[in-house]
Amino acid sequence: MSDQPYWNPKTETLPRDQLRLLQLAKLRHTVAWAKARSPHYARVLADVDPDRLRSWDDLQRLPFLTRDEWMAGQDAHPPYGDLPVVGPESAVRVHTTSGTSGRTPLRALDSRKDWSWAAEMWCYALWGAGVRPRDVGYVAFGYGSFIGFWGLHYGLEKLGALTVPGGAQTTPNRVRQIVDFGATVVASTPTYALRLAREAQEMGVDLPGSPVHTLILSGEPAGSIPETKGLIERAWGARAIDTAGMTEVSTIVMFEPAMPGREIGAVQPGGCHVIEDHFIEEVIDPTTGLEVGYGERGERVCTSFGRSTTPLLRYRTADLVVKVPAATAENGRTFDLYEGGIIGRVDDMKLVRGTNVYPGAIEAIVRGFAGIEEFQVRLEHVDGRDEVILLVECAPTLPDDGWDVLAHDLGGALADAHEGLRFLLRRAATDELPRFELKAKRLTDLRADQQRAARTVKEPA
Numbered sequence: 001m002s003d004q005p006y007w008n009p010k011t012e013t014l015p016r017d018q019l020r021l022l023q024l025a026k027l028r029h030t031v032a033w034a035k036a037r038s039p040h041y042a043r044v045l046a047d048v049d050p051d052r053l054r055s056w057d058d059l060q061r062l063p064f065l066t067r068d069e070w071m072a073g074q075d076a077h078p079p080y081g082d083l084p085v086v087g088p089e090s091a092v093r094v095h096t097t098s099g100t101s102g103r104t105p106l107r108a109l110d111s112r113k114d115w116s117w118a119a120e121m122w123c124y125a126l127w128g129a130g131v132r133p134r135d136v137g138y139v140a141f142g143y144g145s146f147i148g149f150w151g152l153h154y155g156l157e158k159l160g161a162l163t164v165p166g167g168a169q170t171t172p173n174r175v176r177q178i179v180d181f182g183a184t185v186v187a188s189t190p191t192y193a194l195r196l197a198r199e200a201q202e203m204g205v206d207l208p209g210s211p212v213h214t215l216i217l218s219g220e221p222a223g224s225i226p227e228t229k230g231l232i233e234r235a236w237g238a239r240a241i242d243t244a245g246m247t248e249v250s251t252i253v254m255f256e257p258a259m260p261g262r263e264i265g266a267v268q269p270g271g272c273h274v275i276e277d278h279f280i281e282e283v284i285d286p287t288t289g290l291e292v293g294y295g296e297r298g299e300r301v302c303t304s305f306g307r308s309t310t311p312l313l314r315y316r317t318a319d320l321v322v323k324v325p326a327a328t329a330e331n332g333r334t335f336d337l338y339e340g341g342i343i344g345r346v347d348d349m350k351l352v353r354g355t356n357v358y359p360g361a362i363e364a365i366v367r368g369f370a371g372i373e374e375f376q377v378r379l380e381h382v383d384g385r386d387e388v389i390l391l392v393e394c395a396p397t398l399p400d401d402g403w404d405v406l407a408h409d410l411g412g413a414l415a416d417a418h419e420g421l422r423f424l425l426r427r428a429a430t431d432e433l434p435r436f437e438l439k440a441k442r443l444t445d446l447r448a449d450q451q452r453a454a455r456t457v458k459e460p461a
Helices: 016-037 039-044 056-061 067-076 112-128 150-159 171-180 190-203 226-236 359-366 402-417 447-458
Strands: 093-096 107-110 136-139 162-165 185-188 214-217 239-246 251-255 272-274 279-284 297-304 312-324 350-352 355-357 372-382 385-394 423-428 443-445
Touching (some): 112 150, 136 150, 150 162, 171 190, 190 214, 190 226, 214 226, 226 239, 239 272, 355 359, 359 385, 359 402, 372 447, 385 402
Parallel strands (some): 136 162, 214 239, 385 423
Antiparallel strands (some): 239 251, 251 272, 279 297, 297 312
């Protein structure tokens, strides 16, 4: 098995017509299971006959599920809601969303079978990335209730690799452990991979000279931003592989396979393959709810076949994606891809003086400039108009007189990419900006609060 690139060669190369038949068979089974056992689905699928789901168009018979509905179920039936088919007495794990949005975290239950399946999904990605039983995997992750890299940890074990859990460590200690244990594979968010590399440089640790050959990235769109990925690969002297998943399914739904012969730092074409023998992924217009075609940007809608305790049917993820045909990657897999992985969130796009501003587009530009350690974007309402303020923390290697040149060139590049919209660049002090181990939050929109405050001041007592 070690000589072939597929974890599951039968399904990863299954002809598309046979793959579709497999998906529909699993869909009928999952709908019947959910309808018979989940209070939520018993209600919303009352008029749905699972046996009549025979074509892709028949998906329209199933209603969408939204996060708001899931959360409303949790509020009405705490703490786990009415989606699960069993109570906590029949589950072995509970995981939550990260809570970075400030909202109550979503909670999901898993059985022992579910958890084995979650690890299996990670094996598709790990094997496709070139990870083998001889490897030593280091998981740079906090190991809390957030789902994060839990599934990857068990995927490494299932694959047969020696697995080192890097929880409850300072960043310098994690760098030391990566070296001491001879790690060959490291898993982290893209942002934390950059932080580890910076820490290693300050400690005098030669990461490019270490045994690390692969980084498994997840948790942020930056894993598929070429500029960020290139920066990570050059800092580590290793390949970076993107993946994406979500707490709602307990595991990943897509992965980027390694491309043999690709040079470190070079752009890898293609994108992330959807694990289509275990998921149905639709891409819809966020406004109309209608499916869009290949090459069109839309919101991904996920149906999962593997998590039996908490079924998921047509879940609106709010992730922005562009689906492209499997042949785009030319690696023999018949699974369709998301070009550029997860592009962002439906609500990520901000309108500033008539111009669309996306966090991912800003990061792609910022990461193309040397001498930047960290950055933050703030949208503010100043003197009656909206402004984009970019706080930039410079690397120690930037010369004392380098800020003016950097600010001029970076400001110009940002304006060129945003229809002439001027960004206000401000230099942040060393270590002023936050560092992230989990999902990075680099854009803060303060405009609504500022406008409300201004109206309150103007109102008469």
